Amino acid sequence: MDLFEGLGNEFAPAKPAAPRPRKVGKKAAPPGPSPSVPAESQQDKSREAGTALPAVPLRDTLALASFVHPQATRETVLGSARVAYEFKRGKRKTIGFLVGAEGLSVRAPRWVTLRDVDAAIKEKSDWILRKLLETQQRHARVEATRIAWKDGAQFPFMGETVMIRLDPKHGFASVGGTLDASDDGHGPRILRLAVAQNAEASQIRDAAQAWLMRQARRLFIERLDHFAPRLGVRWKKLSLSNAATRWGSASADGSIRLNWRLIHFRLPVIDYVVAHELAHLRVMDHSHRFWETVESVVPDYDRLRQQLKDEAVPRWS
Template structure:
């Protein structure tokens, strides 16, 4: 297979696998024959990792949201259909979530009516939907924090929403909690794991055995939930 080859200030031969392919890095004076021997030795690992990277990319691309009338996105683990509705009762720029009375088989039962005209741009629809999702995230997160804090015998003081690329939450010793608003795409079971994780940090500001014991005391199946979170594909915006 083709690969990108780099030489630089390093002591060993290294391999980096991503959706764009394989990058091989080697010390400046390493012989090409030695690099090729290392490639043959790592052949199965490289092929496996390339397959995983491409599958992960495929899954991520399949979740990309098309910002148009009739598109869908996940909310609390359930698909929601977007509907441009300039007559929507909250006025231009607002949004109302409605539940279908008799949904068709395999069809989403939830519709978000967005108070924008049919001529609205994808950016306008995206920004209005994001504002709605962030409001829902604050509401849901606050409810779950209030629910679990007594179980862990802690008090949280402040909730902030983050847009971190890879971090779902954080906690400070002063009781401040930060949660990624994109968690609102996932089911409440997954949200609860992150909420309990951060609340447990108000007892133990580390990831030692005592910390995980606190998490397990509230969520005995936390390892299953954590595994699901790692596998979940976050919608591409």
């Protein structure tokens, strides 16, 4: 089971019933197409082929907020926002919505008309706009944490700020770096890296990442060993991941994967993710029993789970 960062929702439209016969004199007109394979109108077909936009005055359009998915095939206006979204059909029973880093994606059954899709989007418009705005704000926070890799660069380590100092003459080349107290006792702690002052930004970044990954593995093993006995489970293997939208995963064979970037968060947040994945070794789903299992070792998991979603971590690309 995986711990994702994604945002999704479902909408189940009712399949259209067969149209009632229309009276023409004393005879009834023949019924329309079978409801199991409803025909889309010519207008629907042309709309799906292009990007049907509601009529909006130009001055209003220019003033609208804009959310554009890079693979957008359709557009709509929701409230005061223009939303261009990715639309696909498939073998499914409901209309699904996913708001991710790229924007809104909509999935629909093959039998649902575009008119029904539009109606579903309108009905979910408040939720869609709220999630789009949250995602946009989260992206802005992440962009604000982009690191300029040089002497003096700063980033969070277990919830506290550390500052890089390039010090190739120090005697710790074998371990890559050491974490010292701040220079004045008040500022951030100092991470001394065995990297030359004239090193490329990528070299400094890679050295910092290697140091953080070593700290992450050490800490994750310690926390796995702490929580596993309390949950009555055994883990067998730890792997570090660098996934963009997944903080961790667990397999029935006892294998655990944890994103090394968790090391940026405070220990309670890390503990929540560790306990979450270990709990899956007892309950391989997200049922009520699963969350009770997590709560047994992390009582405030819901608050920590929200922090994991809200707090921005440095952008390493």
